[in-house]
Amino acid sequence: MISSRTADFRLTLIHPCVGRRSGMTKYIRTWKMEPLPPAMLAAFTPDDVELRFYDDRLETIPFDEPTDLVAISVETYTAKRAYQIASEYRVRGVPVVMGGFHATLCAAEVAEYCDSLVIGEAEELFPALIEDYRQGRPKAVYQSDTRPSHLGFSPDRSIFVGKRYLPISLVEFSRGCKFVCDFCAIQSAYDASHRCRPVENVIEEVKRIKKRGRMIFFIDDNLTSNMDAAKQLMRQLIPLKIRWVSQCDISVAYDQEALELMKRSGCQGVLVGFESLDRSTLKAMNKGFNMMQGGPVEAIANFQHHGLRLYGTFIFGNDHDTEATFRETLHFAVDHGLFIAAFNHITPFPGTPLYQRLEQEGRLLYSRWWLDDAYRYGEVPFRPKNIEPAELARLCIETRKAFYSWKGISQRILHPVNHRDPWMLVNYLAINLMHQFDVSNRDGLPLGNEDWEGHLIKTDKQLYVA
Numbered sequence: 108m109i110s111s112r113t114a115d116f117r118l119t120l121i122h123p124c125v126g127r128r129s130g131m132t133k134y135i136r137t138w139k140m141e142p143l144p145p146a147m148l149a150a151f152t153p154d155d156v157e158l159r160f161y162d163d164r165l166e167t168i169p170f171d172e173p174t175d176l177v178a179i180s181v182e183t184y185t186a187k188r189a190y191q192i193a194s195e196y197r198v199r200g201v202p203v204v205m206g207g208f209h210a211t212l213c214a215a216e217v218a219e220y221c222d223s224l225v226i227g228e229a230e231e232l233f234p235a236l237i238e239d240y241r242q243g244r245p246k247a248v249y250q251s252d253t254r255p256s257h258l259g260f261s262p263d264r265s266i267f268v269g270k271r272y273l274p275i276s277l278v279e280f281s282r283g284c285k286f287v288c289d290f291c292a293i294q295s296a297y298d299a300s301h302r303c304r305p306v307e308n309v310i311e312e313v314k315r316i317k318k319r320g321r322m323i324f325f326i327d328d329n330l331t332s333n334m335d336a337a338k339q340l341m342r343q344l345i346p347l348k349i350r351w352v353s354q355c356d357i358s359v360a361y362d363q364e365a366l367e368l369m370k371r372s373g374c375q376g377v378l379v380g381f382e383s384l385d386r387s388t389l390k391a392m393n394k395g396f397n398m399m400q401g402g403p404v405e406a407i408a409n410f411q412h413h414g415l416r417l418y419g420t421f422i423f424g425n426d427h428d429t430e431a432t433f434r435e436t437l438h439f440a441v442d443h444g445l446f447i448a449a450f451n452h453i454t455p456f457p458g459t460p461l462y463q464r465l466e467q468e469g470r471l472l473y474s475r476w477w478l479d480d481a482y483r484y485g486e487v488p489f490r491p492k493n494i495e496p497a498e499l500a501r502l503c504i505e506t507r508k509a510f511y512s513w514k515g516i517s518q519r520i521l522h523p524v525n526h527r528d529p530w531m532l533v534n535y536l537a538i539n540l541m542h543q544f545d546v547s548n549r550d551g552l553p554l555g556n557e558d559w560e561g562h563l564i565k566t567d568k569q570l571y572v573a
Contacts, residue, residue, distance in 0.1 A: 116241050117157045119174040120145040120266070123181070123188040124163040125549075126484060129557040134164045137545045141272045143279060143326065144180035144207060146262030151233040160266035163188065170195045176240050180207035181217060183292070183456055183477050184484070187555035190220040194564040197222070202245070204236060208292060212458030216475070218248070219565045227251030228282075230260060261312045275322045280309050280340055284329040286356065288380075289392045289460040290422070290453055293328045301332040310343050317349050322375065322534075325353035330377075331365065332356070338365060344372035350530075352418075354378040357397050360406035366413045375531055376416030376446055379406070384439060385432070388425045392461075407443050411524045416446035416531065422453040424491040424499050433502045437509055444522025447538060450506040452487050452499050465489050472496065477554060485550030504547050511543040 122142040124134065145160055152158055161168045177196045181189045186209050193203040206225030210217040218224045223245050225232055232249045239245045262279075281304065283297035313323060330353040331337045337359075344351070350373050357379055359365050369377075381403050383389055389397050397403065403419075410417055421436050433450075440448045455462040455471065465471050473479045476488035485504070487496035494502070509515055516539045519525055526532045 116155075116237070117159070117174045117176070118152060118237065119172075119177045120148055120158070120160040121168065121177060121179045121189075121192055122160075122162045122164070123179060123185040123192055124556075125184045126188060126552045126554040127556045127558070128552060131557075135545060135549050135552075136273070137541055138549070139164060139271070139273050140275065140324075141264070141267055141277050142180075143262050143277050145178075146264055146266055147260060148178055148180070148229065148233060149263035149266050150260045151230060152263075153234060153237060156237060158266070162270055163192065165270055168192065168195075170199065174201055176237070177201055177203045179203065179205050179221075181205050181209040182207055183209045183212075184554065185209075186213075186217070186477050190478075190563055191555050191559050191561060193220050194561055197564045198561070202240065209457075212292060212456075214248075220563065222566070223247060223249060225249045225251075261308065261315075264316065275324050276316050276318070277324050277326050278309065278312060278316070279327065280304055280325050280330060281327045281332065281336070283332070284356075285332045286329070286393070286396075288382075288394050289464070290456070292456040292459055301329070303333055303336045306336070306340050306343055309340060310347070313344070313347060313349065317347065320530075323349055323351040325351060327353060330355045331359040334359070334362065334365060338368055341365075341368040341372040341374075347373070349373045350375050352376050352378070354380075356380070357403070357406045358399065360409040361400050366409060366415070369415060370413045374415060375528075375534075376418060377410070378418040378420065379410075380420045382420065382422050383425060383428075383432075384436060385425075385427050388427045391426065403439075404443070407445075411444070411522070414524060414527070416524055416535075417443075418447045418449075419445045420449040420451075422451055423503060424452040424487060424489075424494065426492045428491070429493050430498075430502065433506050437506050440510060441515055441518050444519050444525055446519075446525055446535060447542060448510055450503050450510065452503050455489055480553075482554060483550070484552040484554065485547075500550070504550060507542075507546045511539060511546050516540075516543070 122145050142162065149158055149160065159174065179189050179193060189205065193205065196203050202222040204223040204225060205217050205221040206229055210224055211226050214224060214226050223236065224247065225236070226248065228251050232251055236249050281301060283301040284294055285301050287294050317323065352375055355377050381397060382392065382394055384403065386398050389395050407417060419440055423432060436450065455465050470490040471488065472490060473482055473488050476482045482488060485500055487499045490496060491499055520535060525535050
């Protein structure tokens with residue numbers, strides 16, 4: 108996408124893919140959602156800057172196209188590919204700025220591969236950064252020491268025109284989460300804080316983008332972390348008659364008013380991180396609150412009683428997990444009619460208490476798994492206590508296959524909440540079949556582009572000192 112702006116300064120936004128196998132032409136369908144980070148950067152960009160956006164998952168990046176600055180938002184899984192892309196531009200003399208979660212959590216590393224580094228949230232930094240580059244006086248580091256004073260920006264979705272994303276619209280209401288789960292990079296990046304956008308701002312955005320038959324996904328890490336604000340949002344969503352989904356913690360299942368507002372405002376289902384059915388495991392990961400008031404069984408019953416479907420996530424490889432843990436979790440997910448579910452091994456992300464603990468115990472198999480050429484997506488990058496790493500990865504895949512098998516799909520479709528609404532029944536079948544196809548398609552994926560023949564270019568000066 109190239110903007111219609113006429114200007115003397117050209118900015119190129121890039122969304123890197125996680126990885127690509129040699130000769131890979133079609134990308135993983137379930138990973139083709141609209142990326143909000145570049146759309147947010149586009150919204151912060153002054154109107155007199157010519158703007159281009161390329162999504163590495165969908166198209167070939169034209170590295171030789173003239174541009175004055177490249178901006179890349181980096182996540183841990185996309186770091187290696189981001190560094191490859193940055194090197195392609197830097198070898199051509201084009202400066203690159205990087206930000207995002209990984210840049211905040213691994214600032215010293217990311218600084219090696221860019222000309223300027225953004226640490227923290229970019230709302231109040233990016234316009235000044237652009238102006239510094241226009242004036243030829245860029246700084247090495249732009250750091251936000253506080254949360255933005257106003258989360259009032261709406262993303263510039265014009266950059267998505269002509270690109271084939273999944274038919275679901277993403278909206279951000281809040282950032283962060285009040286909980287301190289030890290495996291979660293979100294709480295590390297935001298220091299367990301949570302902030303909401305003005306409700307009226309979100310409502311106006313929803314009005315602009317809503318389309319008949321299209322779902323809206325509130326991408327908040329925990330929509331109900333601030334329950335009062337979430338209820339205010341839901342009350343104002345009711346007249347809009349939309350269908351929406353989001354992510355929340357288990358406590359909302361015990362708030363009758365919240366459940367009723369969710370249903371009335373068009374909520375079709377929520378992602379809930381159950382993570383484990385074992386009380387000691389949940390306690391070890393600082394998620395013992397999952398066992399509150401009857402735990403997952405009671406919570407699921409409450410959600411489903413209000414017609415709310417569940418995307419349950421489970422993580423394996425914890426110190427109390429054995430092979431039997433997989434069977435018990437699979438039976439639980441099927442018997443309770445989960446709409447969809449994720450069965451993944453726990454991953455130690457940098458900057459989290461989990462990563463630090465495993466590093467101190469000498470259980471990491473890679474010093475930085477996200478950059479190691481030998482690492483593949485779906486591989487276990489640490490040494491579990493009771494299961495071999497390769498066996499843990501295999502059991503995750505086998506559990507997914509069983510859950511998304513024809514037998515698993517047909518068993519779960521019998522639950523009233525999954526077939527009561529004809530529109531959601533069609534979605535149930537489409538989404539489950541998509542997951543059935545992708546159940547192991549992503550496993551073994553190399554991080555970065557396997558066909559890339561360039562050389563990583565590192566900065567010749569130290570941009571950031573921790």
